Amino acid sequence: MVATLDDTKRFAIGMKLADMKALQELLIQNEQQFLRESNDSEISERFQKMLEDDQKNLGVLDTVIVQYGVQAQPEQTITKMIDTLKQLMQGSELSFYEKVFQHELLKHQQVMSGLTIHKAAQKVGADVMMAIGPLNTINFENRAHQEQLKGVLEVLGVRELTGQDADQGIWGRVQDAMAALSGVFGSAVTQTSDKTDMNIQDIIRLDHNKVNTLFTQLFASNDPQKIQEYFGQIYKDLLVHSIAEEKVVYPAVRPFYGEDDTKELYDEQAQLKVELDQAKAMDPASPQFKDKIKQIMDAVGDHIRQEESTMFAAIRNNFSTEQSEQLATQFKSVKSEEQQKMAKEAGMMK
Incomplete structure (x- = not known):
């Protein structure tokens, strides 16, 4: 384990x-x-x-x-x-x-x-x-x-x-x-690199890889306390990630990604937040908990595939390297702000 x-x-x-x-x-x-x-x-x-x-x-x-x-x-x-x-x-x-x-x-x-x-x-x-x-x-x-x-x-x-x-x-x-x-x-x-920052695709992909790893760790565990710890990190990571995308990435890609496709991404994340809150209210020791997490994992997987295929392609075709790196910097900044808010609410920061 x-x-x-x-x-x-x-x-x-x-x-x-x-x-x-x-x-x-x-x-x-x-x-x-x-x-x-x-x-x-x-x-x-x-x-x-x-x-x-x-x-x-x-x-x-x-x-x-x-x-x-x-x-x-x-x-x-x-x-x-x-x-x-x-x-x-x-x-x-x-x-x-x-x-x-x-x-x-x-x-x-x-x-x-x-x-x-x-x-x-x-x-x-x-x-x-x-x-x-x-x-x-x-x-x-x-x-x-x-x-x-x-x-x-x-x-x-x-x-x-x-x-x-x-x-x-x-x-x-x-x-x-x-x-x-x-x-x-x-x-x-x-x-090492002369780049001032990673590009937005790199940063988003790091988030995707991390949450997929957390899902794997959660399903590999039978300890309710460990399962709760993994879910707690999944919950925080996905929430912060979605807020940063909705504030920074989606508005930037909307003009060339298309209104319908961009709206689909917003809608998927809105539904994901509902599913996460439902899971948060469940007992991690119950048999139904992992079933719920499996639903969330599948939804996240579909969302990731869309972003890393069509949305990433749209970014590559329409953003310069500098613009993509600037977007990554803004994305990290929003994530940092949201993480600080969570830490203050949890009493971990003054």
Whole structure:
């Protein structure tokens, strides 16, 4: 039987993701400051590339958090630590070398947080693994950044101590270390991209895959408590997904997808909400509960097939890549807002 998490533990992982997002924003601020302070063109070039990676990965983190489905605030200890580091970074108390040293420690913290979340997801279940999958990209790039920062620190440290330049051969050693990382992290390398965001088809497909996985897990369980936990996640995910589609996607595709086909999508989701509320009122231990979920799963399957065939084709044929990515960003934003509303109603957020 696949392990599941109760809401408290699920929220704890959500908080760890919120910690990572807060630290990611600090990393970006640091790198922007380093670019202003650095007078070495090669070091500046490396910080510029890190900055671009980290700005992109902030978007990846947003995707992971939205897909995971739990909106949380960073831990107070993390918030206090960030405030302290901001003051140190912006002040004159630390040398440039010492600031970069602190930055490397933050990168290490991000690496360990990302890997810990990934390992925890392996113990939880396939739906959580699917939701946090894009985190692999961030884990790999942060590890690669660590190796580059070691080279930067060696250059800056030697200059600070001797006033002379270090052996520039260190950059070669850094590249060798980064190449070795590619073998360790494998396919994570291929997930990197210059795109500012995933396109709307990618984001919707992630939702579809996750809910299908949850249905599979629910039907594989005979434990009423676990069944209730799986249904609770299905209920929240489908509700938030439908609201985001109705606010963002369907109005955007209506002009070229057609009034009748778009209305059909709206009507299907309206009926789905009725079915979900009916299931919510049922006893998960009753024999009729899984029959009801089977009806919902079949309806969702038909809806998914329509969206991923004709609607996706209409989007590909009528939207530019940039427009599709912008739609994905708006879709994630609405999902995030709805998830925060749910969390507040459940008393999980202040």
